[in-house]
Amino acid sequence: MCSAGAASTNTVNGRNKENKAMGFLLVFFPEAIHNKIIGNSINNTTTNNKTSSSRFIKRTNPNLLFTKARFTISMCALLVSLTLLFFTLSTLEPSSSSIWGFKPLHVLKKKPNVVSSSSSFALHGMGTLYRRGTTAMDQLIICHVVEDIAEDELKLFLRVLHRSGITSRADIVFLFGSSLLSSRFSFLIHEENESFSKLVRYYNELNTTSSRDSAFRFNSTQFWKSGKKDMGEPIWGKKGRGNYSSSNEDESESIRLIYGSVVGFDVNELDPENSLGGFLDYIPLSLRRWACYPMLLGKLRRNFNYVMLLDVKSLLLLSDPLGRVRSRSSESIYLFSSCSNNSKSNSEKTQSHCRVNSAILMGGVRGTRRLANAMLTQVVRATIRQHKNKNSVSESGIFSQLVGNGYIMKNVELTTLTESFQEAGSLSGLSSDSVEGYSIIQRGNVNRDISSMITNLICLCEADSSVYRDC
Structure with missing residues (x-):
């Protein structure tokens, strides 16, 4: 009896273990367990009905439908995720997408010797x-672009x-009043850079220097x-980026x-705190630029020896005027002034104002930075006096007072x-002789185009x- 009881107990325990194992397999391998059950059913049915021909009716298991539906939904979700991932990567900028090991098609089509991506940072992000x-280069020209400048003027x-x-001797930095203005003229700057590259290559292939029948001739x-x-x-x-010089095969x-x-900054990058914001409601670029120069020149003081500050709307450069300051110290600055003579009578001494x-100003980086700091202080003082006396603030007036102190x-x-400076509109026919000896000319206020x-x-x-499209 004990043996029978023990055997019965073992049988029950074995069945429990088998049921637990089947349950475990059912959780992780539902399809396999289902197939096994169906197979056993078919074998039992075939054994019991060997003597008669019977039909096997296969019933659909709800668990099988649920498993197949879940698998189908998972595959669809995976395909949607992959589609969104590739779409996101394809719309990234070249600098961002390069971390994945590939570049967009429009980047691959660019020439490797031309750096024209507006997404490339100029300095320190x-x-x-x-x-x-x-x-x-050891010379720098900082050109500020005022808000009301026209596209043709730039x-x-x-x-x-x-x-x-x-x-050929200096780097060019454009200072814009806003990022919107910078984006607006980005294509124009790239276009003129490309025209310059084509012009240099064209003259090099022709093995000639320039034409002498134009006042604004090009000497390659x-x-x-x-x-x-x-x-x-x-x-x-x-x-370590490539450039035109290193990739030119004809170069000896x-x-x-x-x-x-050629680089560009906007004032919000160089003056993020808006130093004059608490003193004036509207701050023109002619005033705010003096808050940008100290930061920019402070970052570049070890890279450049001489610098020129220039107004794009007012002046044009025909040659290199920085030759005057190359032999001077780092604290020296050259300024330009226009004088008008006023004489009341012949007996009185002629007075000049x-x-x-x-x-425009040019000189050593150290002296220019000191002048910019002093000019910023004078602008703040002038704005404070403006609130008291209700006087207007003139950038040229403040600058003249500073220089005289x-x-x-x-x-x-x-x-x-x-x-x-000779005005461009007053040049006689703009011939070669009329601009000979002038390194700087002034646009002037004449109505001539x-x-x-x-x-x-x-x-x-x-x-x-053959190079310029508007010719």
């Missing part, structure tokens, strides 16, 4: 790199600037220099193409040149007319 130069400034030859020889002296890599953009070992970088031109400017070597006149003169040369 700020600014925009429009063109990376071939080598490091295009003319860029075109004359590239043709002046100064970009000043961009080809000896490559024995390595000035180092440009500070702008990412290190001793002569290489040299040109500077001079006003310093704030649209010897105590504030005692740490800066100021040299004021009494020169009046200076942009069209200069563009027509540039297009007189067959080589130049």
Whole structure:
């Protein structure tokens, strides 16, 4: 009896274990257990009905339908997720998508020797790199672009600037009043950079320098220099990026193409706290730019020796005026002033009233930075006096007062040149003789269309007319 009871108990325990195992398998392998049960049913049915022909009716299991439905939904969700992932990666910028090991199609189609991505930062995660130069430069031109400048005015400034030859010795920085203004002129800056590259290549293939029948002639020889002296890599953009000079197959070992970088910043990047925001309701770029220079020049003080501050709307550069300051100290600054003579009578001494031109100054980086700091302080004082006396704030007036204050400017070597810039509209026919000897000309306030006149003169040369689209 004990044996029978033990056997019965073992049988029950074995069945419980078998049921538990079947339950475990049913959870993780429902399809396999289902197939096993169906197979056993078929075998039992076949054994019991060997003597008669019977039909097997297969019933649909609800668990099987639920498993198949869950599998189908999972596959659909996976396909939707993959589709969204690839769509997201395809819309990323080149700098972001490169971390996944591939680049969008529009990036692969670009030439490797042209840096034209507006998404490339210029310096320390700020600014925009429009063109990376071939080598490091020791001269810098900071051009501020006022809010009311027209597209034709900026295009003319860029075109004359590239043709002046100064970009073979200096980097160009554009200072915009807002990021919107920077984005608006981004395509125009890239277009003029491309036109310059085409022009240099065209003259190099023709083995000629320039045409002498145009006042704004292009001399390509000043961009080809000896490559024995390595000035180092440009500070702008990412290190180790290719450029036009290194990829030019026709370039010899001793002569290489040299040109500077072209970058841009907006005032919110260089003056994020808006230093003058608590003093004025509306701050024009002519005033706020003085809060941007100290930060920018502070970052670049070890990279550049000489700097020029220039107003894009007022002036045009025909050559390189920075040659005057290359032999001077880092604290020296050259200013320009226009004087008007007033004489009441022949017996009285002629009096002259001079006003310093704030649209341009050039000198050493250290002296320029000191002047910018002093000018920012004077602007703040002038705005405070404005609230008390209800007087208007004039940038040129504040600048003239600052320059005349010897105590504030005692740490800066100021040299004021009494020169009046020739106005472009007053040039006699804009011939070669009329602009000979002028490195800077002023746009002026005349009603003549200076942009069209200069563009027509540039297009007189067959080589130049084949490069510019508006010729």
